[in-house]
Amino acid sequence: MNATLDAKLYDCRDAFAETLERLGEQDERIVVVVNDSVGSSKVGGFKKKFPDRLINVGIAEQNMVGVGAGLANAGFIPFVCAAACFLTGRALEQIKADVAYSNTNVKLVGISSGMAYGALGPTHHSIEDFAWTRAIANLTVIAPADPTETSQVIDMAAKTPGPMFLRLSRMGVPEVHDKGYNFELGKAATLREGKDITLIANGVLVTKALEAASLLAKDGIDARVLNMATVKPIDKAAIIKAARETGAIVTAEEHSTHGGLGSAIAEVVVENAPVQMRILGVPGVFAPTGEAPWLLEHFGLTAQGIYEAAKSLKTHD
Amino acid sequence: MTVKPLISAHDLASRAKAQRKQNLELIYNTGMGHIGGDMSATDILITLYFAILNIDPRKPNDPARDRFIMSKGHCSGALYSTLANRGFFPVEDLKTYMQPLSKLNGHPDRNKIPGVETNTGPLGHGLPVAVGTAIGAKLGKQSWRTYVLTGDGELQEGSNWEAAMLAGHRGLDNLTVIIDRNRLQQGDWVEATNNLEPLADKWRAFGWSVSEIDGHDYDALLETFHSLPLEKGKPSCIVAHTHKGNGISFMQDHPGWHHRVPTEAELTEALQELGEKA
Numbered sequence: 001m002n003a004t005l006d007a008k009l010y011d012c013r014d015a016f017a018e019t020l021e022r023l024g025e026q027d028e029r030i031v032v033v034v035n036d037s038v039g040s041s042k043v044g045g046f047k048k049k050f051p052d053r054l055i056n057v058g059i060a061e062q063n064m065v066g067v068g069a070g071l072a073n074a075g076f077i078p079f080v081c082a083a084a085c086f087l088t089g090r091a092l093e094q095i096k097a098d099v100a101y102s103n104t105n106v107k108l109v110g111i112s113s114g115m116a117y118g119a120l121g122p123t124h125h126s127i128e129d130f131a132w133t134r135a136i137a138n139l140t141v142i143a144p145a146d147p148t149e150t151s152q153v154i155d156m157a158a159k160t161p162g163p164m165f166l167r168l169s170r171m172g173v174p175e176v177h178d179k180g181y182n183f184e185l186g187k188a189a190t191l192r193e194g195k196d197i198t199l200i201a202n203g204v205l206v207t208k209a210l211e212a213a214s215l216l217a218k219d220g221i222d223a224r225v226l227n228m229a230t231v232k233p234i235d236k237a238a239i240i241k242a243a244r245e246t247g248a249i250v251t252a253e254e255h256s257t258h259g260g261l262g263s264a265i266a267e268v269v270v271e272n273a274p275v276q277m278r279i280l281g282v283p284g285v286f287a288p289t290g291e292a293p294w295l296l297e298h299f300g301l302t303a304q305g306i307y308e309a310a311k312s313l314k315t316h317d
Numbered sequence: 318m319t320v321k322p323l324i325s326a327h328d329l330a331s332r333a334k335a336q337r338k339q340n341l342e343l344i345y346n347t348g349m350g351h352i353g354g355d356m357s358a359t360d361i362l363i364t365l366y367f368a369i370l371n372i373d374p375r376k377p378n379d380p381a382r383d384r385f386i387m388s389k390g391h392c393s394g395a396l397y398s399t400l401a402n403r404g405f406f407p408v409e410d411l412k413t414y415m416q417p418l419s420k421l422n423g424h425p426d427r428n429k430i431p432g433v434e435t436n437t438g439p440l441g442h443g444l445p446v447a448v449g450t451a452i453g454a455k456l457g458k459q460s461w462r463t464y465v466l467t468g469d470g471e472l473q474e475g476s477n478w479e480a481a482m483l484a485g486h487r488g489l490d491n492l493t494v495i496i497d498r499n500r501l502q503q504g505d506w507v508e509a510t511n512n513l514e515p516l517a518d519k520w521r522a523f524g525w526s527v528s529e530i531d532g533h534d535y536d537a538l539l540e541t542f543h544s545l546p547l548e549k550g551k552p553s554c555i556v557a558h559t560h561k562g563n564g565i566s567f568m569q570d571h572p573g574w575h576h577r578v579p580t581e582a583e584l585t586e587a588l589q590e591l592g593e594k595a
Contacts, residue, residue, distance in 0.1 A: 053456065060479035060482070062441075062445065062476040063480045063483060066449060067448050067449035067452065069435060069445075069446045070446040070447060070448060070450040070451070070452070070453060071453045073446065074449070074453020075380055076456070076457075078449075093442075097436055097438065097442055098435060098436070102428070103427075
């Protein structure tokens with residue numbers, strides 16, 4: 001499908017919150033665990049509807065994840081919601097041992113991921129979470145791109161047993177998927193067909209990749225665009241097909257270039273269908289001070305940045 | 318659900334003596350393990366599994382079961398011996414302890430071993446999970462109880478205190494922590510490393526009701542467990558004063574026996590000592 005970009009911007013947390021409230025009404029096992037992050041996770045509505053099922057552990061992330069694992073043991077389906085930086089950074093060993101290794105039905109929801117916290121600085125940025133979480137066995141990692149996909153991912157997470165890390169942003173994004181979109185776990189969504197190069201992104205970068213494809217089209221370069229929402233398990237077939245059919249790949253993510261989406265794709269490419277790649281992200285540095293959109297510009301995580309990376313690959317043909 | 322086995326303090330003690338021998342041989346044969354902590358925790362584990370916990374080895378995932386969480390996961394020798402003797406898996410399987418592809422890893426894996434509630438090994442993980450199960454029981458209006466056994470050195474991990482604070486705040490009187498207070502950690506005495514005292518007062522300050530008992534005295538263990546919760550509306554903390562390497566004179570209270578493996582001569586001597594005692 002070729003998505004058309006709606007100009008209106010949405011905060012995916014709203015779709016997350018609405019879906020969670022709907023699920024909460026349908027299934028009493030759905031509970032929410034937070035670290036004083038009711039507001040930032042937008043679960044105030046859930047709290048109002050189901051006050052007993054909103055467990056606020058206070059500012060204590062290790063305990064928050066452990067409590068989530070315990071609630072799963074007791075038969076509940078906990079959505080453990082916190083700023084992605086603290087959830088993954090502070091409680092990584094609990095994520096590994098209590099959730100992934102123990103195989104508990106815990107849904108870890110990393111809110112305001114990437115550089116969404118902007119000028120609050122690198123302590124609040126979560127640009128390592130893909131690398132950390134995808135290195136842990138038995139942990140599904142997903143970063144939805146828009147409200148439609150966010151809602152479907154949350155719905156799927158509630159109904160699919162097993163440990164998951166769901167990475168949400170607070171940055172405004174347009175709807176990139178059609179109304180008829182159907183998220184499939186572990187499957188890339190082809191948002192634009194193309195034969196000359198493939199642009200692969202997830203989260204807030206998907207819309208930039210689509211815009212970059214439009215810029216490339218003006219230069220006569222027909223770019224395929226894949227939304228790789230599921231980072232783990234990665235859609236190997238779609239990557240191999242893209243490499244073989246288009247001969248070059250540019251990846252873009254709101255994450256470090258070390259160990260994230262680009263790395264995951266490169267691992268598949270080098271073993272199966274080696275082609276040249278450009279991996280766009282934060283190049284192994286702590287970000288300077290700046291608001292989130294400015295930081296994306298600064299690191300070339302824009303339509304123009306993706307376009308230029310694609311052009312540089314095509315001129316090497 | 319299940320009927321708790323009726324067993325006396327005397328029966329528990331004789332069971333413990335046999336299990337200590339079994340545990341020693343397990344570690345000797347495997348060439349690995351944590352003998353000191355196994356021995357300090359044995360009487361607590363035996364009391365719980367044979368007299369207190371509402372569990373059925375034939376239905377290890379029964380939603381109404383009591384939850385026992387072994388936070389000091391390195392003492393898997395004691396846990397596995399107890400689980401096997403209680404019928405969760407064949408005693409014969411103990412021979413595979415830490416052998417290639419054995420389900421009996423050095424630290425417990427709930428996905429391989431029936432009766433294990435959560436995977437522990439890194440310290441300070443059991444209590445937060447236990448707080449979660451206890452909140453879950455309250456939320457679901459269930460009467461089953463949660464028990465968690467921690468080491469004392471383990472309490473240096475901050476995650477315990479995050480969990481202790483929340484349990485106190487929520488008044489989780491369906492939760493009991495038992496501290497295996499053997500006063501030793503891997504490298505040295507706890508007091509010489511990072512002092513925990515005043516330990517009971519710390520728990521009281523976090524909103525818990527505390528009882529200090531001899532963790533090798535079956536009468537005291539039974540009486541205390543039967544009196545739970547120690548106080549309505551508060552989580553219970555049992556500081557069980559124990560001895561690392563309990564029951565074997567040359568191991569007992571000796572910092573060198575955290576994870577040392579006995580030689581053949583030491584094994585013989587230890588088995589003789591255990592055999593002689595009533």
